[in-house]
Amino acid sequence: MIPPAETLPKDSSAPKKGVRQTEQRKAVFEALMAKADHPNAVDVFMRVKSRMPSISLATVYNCLETLTNAGLVRTVNHDREPSRYCANLTEHAHLFCTNCNSITDLPLQNPMLPEQVWNLPPGITIARQEVAFQGLCAQCSTPDPASGSAPSAPLS
Amino acid sequence: MIPPAETLPKDSSAPKKGVRQTEQRKAVFEALMAKADHPNAVDVFMRVKSRMPSISLATVYNCLETLTNAGLVRTVNHDREPSRYCANLTEHAHLFCTNCNSITDLPLQNPMLPEQVWNLPPGITIARQEVAFQGLCAQCSTPDPASGSAPSAPLS
């Protein structure tokens, strides 16, 4: 369920009455909530389409943008790969696994201001911070011996 | 001048003899060294073309990729904007100014270890860390009163 409009963050560019609740938006949002695996737009499209066959990819893009603008969804970009989406709104960093291409959310230990963590030059204004790691997720770091194989070659 | 091959980081996928020194690669590298303003591929193309009119955009892309693979250049991505390039190899974060679209390098003089700031689950392997901020650069944070105007509207 998409949170009601009154609870949404407001800004001058947002529609006065909040996000209009359409079946498509609900389905897209629920698809993101159902599996927190950072799907891209096509992934979301396929998941939603299995339940709502008439939905179009353009609509999925529209819904994802609307939800992102409303602050309900985060867009996650890595290099020039297709954007991926995440309904985890808590402050967290991302680990991009170079082996299996997964994204892991890494929660912040204790809320800290950027100025406390980084040695920032004076005079700048920081609105948002984004931290990304590259490496191996837990699964790829310690492959299951029973599976009989080392991590496969990284996706290039 | 591109550093000689012997000084380049080596890895199994790199050509044995290092990076072949072509006029185009030198020109692209020098364009990046000349102005540390994080140009994108088309910016670099235009700068180099003014001096070497025969160069093609495809070659600029090739050179940028070669230099990046050789570890001489860093690729900087922000959302889905065109990739930008940076010859500053010191460890630093980036500030993306939402007003003037500039990128500022922020040296991380006392970077905290990821484990101190992030709640890292056991078993993962971290190879690289990337920190990005969004906000206002020093110029846009404190506009020159003589210029007679507040920061203009952010590029959408």
Added chain:
DNA sequence: TCCTTATCAAGAATTATTCCAATTAAGGGA
């Protein structure tokens, strides 16, 4: 219920980047 207006769907368009094939040139060896 009706009306206004935002949203949807399908396909076309856009754009950053990569691919392709023919030509050119780097740089090691004779």
Added chain:
DNA sequence: TCCCTTAATTGGAATAATTCTTGATAAGGA
């Protein structure tokens, strides 16, 4: 120095993620 092998360069075509366009549809307030 000249030659030869091999990789790099070019220009144009191709690709792919995303956005745009237009007419049809539906949300939600009156």
